Amino acid sequence: MNIPNSHPRYKSLKTREKIVNSYKDGYVAAEGLIAHGRGEAFDYLLGETMDIYSADAIRAAACLMLNAKYPVISVNGNAASLVPDEIIELSKIVNAKIEINLFYRTEQRELSIYNTLIEHGANEILGIDKRNSTKLPEPDSDRRIVDKNGIFISDVVLIPLEDGDRTESLIKMGKKVIAIDLNPLSRTSMIADITIVNNIIRVMPELIKESKYFRDNNKKCNSILNDFDNKKNVAGSIETIKDNLLKKYNELYR
Numbered sequence: 380m381n382i383p384n385s386h387p388r389y390k391s392l393k394t395r396e397k398i399v400n401s402y403k404d405g406y407v408a409a410e411g412l413i414a415h416g417r418g419e420a421f422d423y424l425l426g427e428t429m430d431i432y433s434a435d436a437i438r439a440a441a442c443l444m445l446n447a448k449y450p451v452i453s454v455n456g457n458a459a460s461l462v463p464d465e466i467i468e469l470s471k472i473v474n475a476k477i478e479i480n481l482f483y484r485t486e487q488r489e490l491s492i493y494n495t496l497i498e499h500g501a502n503e504i505l506g507i508d509k510r511n512s513t514k515l516p517e518p519d520s521d522r523r524i525v526d527k528n529g530i531f532i533s534d535v536v537l538i539p540l541e542d543g544d545r546t547e548s549l550i551k552m553g554k555k556v557i558a559i560d561l562n563p564l565s566r567t568s569m570i571a572d573i574t575i576v577n578n579i580i581r582v583m584p585e586l587i588k589e590s591k592y593f594r595d596n597n598k599k600c601n602s603i604l605n606d607f608d609n610k611k612n613v614a615g616s617i618e619t620i621k622d623n624l625l626k627k628y629n630e631l632y633r
């Protein structure tokens with residue numbers, strides 16, 4: 380379909396087109412399309428911008444990844460579809476491993492995501508060689524299957540669009556978790572060490588920019604990490620939604 384770039388929701392429609400094509404190509408799960416729709420709804424309520432709370436969380440996330448000994452970026456179908464280049468670029472800046480880790484795991488989807496990331500220039504991708512698979516103690520879902528040389532031994536994991544059970548399991552194992560999730564009410568958002576409540580499409584370029592900055596200005600990271608309070612920050616995002624709703628309400632009724 381031809382989407383005219385004059386359309387008021389051009390960007391959003393193009394993103395939908397991208398994720399639907401990745402579904403047709405076999406690497407986004409059907410359920411990933413539903414998850415995307417839920418994300419869109421929260422993005423709408425959040426005002427579809429980069430607010431101060433996500434900007435703060437991104438700075439803290441950049442610092443945490445740069446200070447990590449063994450950071451890993453966990454990649455699922457939606458992330459591979461929406462931001463493949465950015466995942467690879469970030470992994471190089473913060474020296475992180477990339478690991479494919481799927482909730483709706485099939486070998487065909489794993490391979491398809493692997494091929495996509497290779498096409499986009501990735502060198503090493505974990506989570507695909509079954510000889511290196513091991514299991515986290517929890518959760519019961521296939522998300523617990525991880526790479527011995529990746530998430531299993533990591534100290535910091537970046538998890539875009541993740542479910543709460545595995546987030547909890549990673550935290551119980553003593554790992555620091557950075558989540559990217561548009562839903563500030565999700566269990567993942569509430570329990571992660573750092574939650575970036577924004578659209579992965581907006582987040583990744585900023586995270587790359589901040590990671591480059593703090594790589595060269597690392598001394599500032601300690602105070603940024605000490606000052607960051609995730610619960611307060613997520614509450615700020617909820618407040619943004621509340622303010623946006625109130626503004627709309629007042630426009631209609633006052």
Ligand code: PTJ
Pocket residue numbers: 407408410411412414415416417418419421455456457461480481482483484539540541542543559560561562565577578579580
């Ligand atoms: O590729 P798989 O098999 O690993 O499956 C991926 C999905 C996303 C289907 C799977 O992880 C899943 O079911 O996730 P949930 O539990 O639906 O959680 C996804 C979260 O991501 C929801 O809270 C959405 O609001 C949020 N989300 C959706 N799109 C975006 C997003 N957050 C940031 N940016 C987005 N573009």
